[in-house]
Amino acid sequence: MLVLNDVEVVYDGVILVLKGISLTARPGKITTLLGANGAGKSTTLKAISGLLTSERGELLRGSIHFDGVDITKCKPFEIVKKGIVQVFEGRRVFQSLTVEENLIVGGHVVKSKAQLRETLEEIYEFFPRLKERRMQLSGYLSGGEQQMLAIGRALMSKPKAILLDEPSLGLAPMIVDDIFEKVRKLTESSQLTVLLVEQNAELALEYSSYGYCLENGRIALEGEASSLRDNDKVKQLYLGIH
Numbered sequence: 001m002l003v004l005n006d007v008e009v010v011y012d013g014v015i016l017v018l019k020g021i022s023l024t025a026r027p028g029k030i031t032t033l034l035g036a037n038g039a040g041k042s043t044t045l046k047a048i049s050g051l052l053t054s055e056r057g058e059l060l061r062g063s064i065h066f067d068g069v070d071i072t073k074c075k076p077f078e079i080v081k082k083g084i085v086q087v088f089e090g091r092r093v094f095q096s097l098t099v100e101e102n103l104i105v106g107g108h109v110v111k112s113k114a115q116l117r118e119t120l121e122e123i124y125e126f127f128p129r130l131k132e133r134r135m136q137l138s139g140y141l142s143g144g145e146q147q148m149l150a151i152g153r154a155l156m157s158k159p160k161a162i163l164l165d166e167p168s169l170g171l172a173p174m175i176v177d178d179i180f181e182k183v184r185k186l187t188e189s190s191q192l193t194v195l196l197v198e199q200n201a202e203l204a205l206e207y208s209s210y211g212y213c214l215e216n217g218r219i220a221l222e223g224e225a226s227s228l229r230d231n232d233k234v235k236q237l238y239l240g241i242h
């Protein structure tokens with residue numbers, strides 16, 4: 001279980017971006033964080049992954065716990081070791097490496113070669129498209145395939161929790177449904193904790209169990225995904241229904 005309690009974040013020592021965020025993401029469930037551009041969604045994920053410092057950001061107040069352990073002050077590599085991986089916005093894969101090389105990079109924390117091979121086969125079974133393209137340079141993959149690769153690479157470290165930053169961005173609806181369906185299956189079968197950041201609220205609320213709406217660095221609303229879908233404010237602000 002991933003728990004954020006009253007997290008406050010500033011950039012450059014002055015720009016207050018998160019103004020006291022509290023949220024919980026549970027194993028076996030997809031939890032979603034919705035919000036407009038600039039609401040602070042990616043910042044929330046960076047705070048969890050320990051990546052604020054590299055962007056001149058700082059966690060001023062609050063705490064982050066994973067499975068009861070305080071990870072608020074952990075370095076990025078320590079957080080990966082604890083089993084939390086982030087899939088970045090814009091599906092950043094190593095363009096000049098092949099699909100398989102990208103996956104192997106993602107598995108660098110896995111101990112033995114045999115285990116690495118086994119995990120690789122699991123990912124290929126999960127995303128057959130990646131197996132077909134395994135020797136291809138990643139830069140030539142389609143957008144959907146690159147997103148599969150970005151998720152596959154994260155899964156190579158055998159994570160307990162995965163943070164997904166706008167995986168649907170720029171992808172055709174059919175591909176998106178395919179990817180989300182797979183993520184949901186995996187979340188349930190492996191009891192993964194998934195924190196999903198999305199601007200596409202309709203999609204996110206369809207696949208997640210619980211949601212939070214972030215507005216100007218504060219949680220404005222939270223609830224079961226089904227009740228958020230029926231909420232008038234959510235309909236108006238996030239689903240475009242008036």
Ligand SMILES: Nc1ncnc2c1ncn2[C@@H]1O[C@H](COP(=O)(O)OP(=O)(O)OP(=O)(O)O)[C@@H](O)[C@H]1O
Nearest residue numbers: 011015017035036037038039040041042043044055
């Ligand atoms: N490194 C940084 N330095 C200064 N300000 C930053 C930095 N990163 C983000 N911000 C600001 O913090 C606010 C929140 O940014 P963040 O990237 O978390 O938003 P977001 O909800 O992910 O938006 P989007 O949907 O556009 O990705 C924005 O106003 C942004 O300009």
Ligand SMILES: [Mg+2]
Nearest residue numbers: 041042043089
């Ligand atoms: Mg973002």
